[in-house]
Amino acid sequence: MRLSNQLTGIINFITLVLSIPIIGVGIWLASKHNTDCVRFLQWPVIIIGIFIFAVSLAGFLGSCFRVAWLLWLYLLVMFLLIVLLLGFTVFAFVVTNRGAGHALAGKGYKEYRLGDYSTWLQKRVQNSNNWGKIQSCLSDGEVCSSLSKYTSLYSFNSANLSPVQSGCCKPPTACGYVFQNATIWVSPVSPYADSDCRLWSNDQTQLCFSCNSCKAGVLYNIKHDWRIVAAVNIVVFVLLIVIYSIGCAAFRNARREGYYGTDYDKGYDPRTY
Template structure:
């Protein structure tokens, strides 16, 4: 019983320490300026971090101090956290299982099409309530201005652009715009190739920020971020199962000892 009690205390102390940066990151994201680019993950991050912290405190105190009602709370919260992590991880993989950039011959970057991604992610960026702040952030971050170093078309075509730069700062390749510089293209040769051919603006503050390709570039970034979070959640999920199993064992042993003591009396 002593070994089990100390083991649970150590495991919960570790999970408590891990919960601090998780919760802190979520609060920091939530408190940022309203033009934050992508904030789809902050809610789940805060909830997960808070659950981990509360369950760790209850588990540490309940097992180490032998407070049975705290163990009850600990086991209940831990069970909910495991279910939450499982659901969130499955959901993350389900909405990110499709979509990728289209490789282009002779180009270092890719083109992105919104229709290639999950319907749920498409709805997120098509909503003006979500897209307007994202677009504002892209402008404020001067993401496209950083491409000004490419003065020659051949250098630009070999550049490895991010999905946001490729989707938002230039017109789709299918339109066959003529390269002037990295953020200024003119006279499309195939204007009917893509609806974004009409959406591209020569105004430097607009460019392709209202294009579906820009939204697709943002979705592609979200997709990669979610898959990273989901991969980490898998590790945390199995760790929590180990901690939860140890907590159940400790609670059962505590209950047996209490029943045994009553029998002697």
């Protein structure tokens, strides 16, 4: 068996094996959890796992048994995947080129504004269906519960809050709410200073989860994560190009065998007769 066939077979066998636990995790999420947060994640996990399994199986069988049509299908999907990956990487850099926290005098944390982000990202979180799922994740994750350790205004102002905690767990500073504890604030001095001032609630299941500042904090995390994913995608893109090239060589081998049979490997070439 030619080296390209062997390499293609080994690579796809590894990804075939790795896809099984991915599918298993998706099924486990579907069977064990019922919250909107987990439902938001389970089907993408299952679909990705099945996709990797199917593509890897086609590549493995096609390379090991030199089935030309399976390898052709495998290469077609790989080509589409490379194009999609490149497109997503460029798109990710474009839509995350805006958005940053605003430092406040005397505060250890920053505040975030929804208008600072790209229009495309803003529309995603302003969609009530999308935001409802994200709110479920925030509630299930109890992102504000750790703030209970800040028992004084001084300690709270000195805290290094995460973007989500800053946007979702307290009212905007401009509102002038009076600190009672980390998640109880009363009597806003300027209730119209920000549209979020009227959305704040001392209900621990609500807080500022409906605020634009909360959406902005979530978008900051998304921006940060997408930047990391885009950087990783560049590495994956290069690896896929290498794997695709090896797969092309394996496809040529399988097609030659289909034309000339096993004697071709023994040095017999009908084209010379």
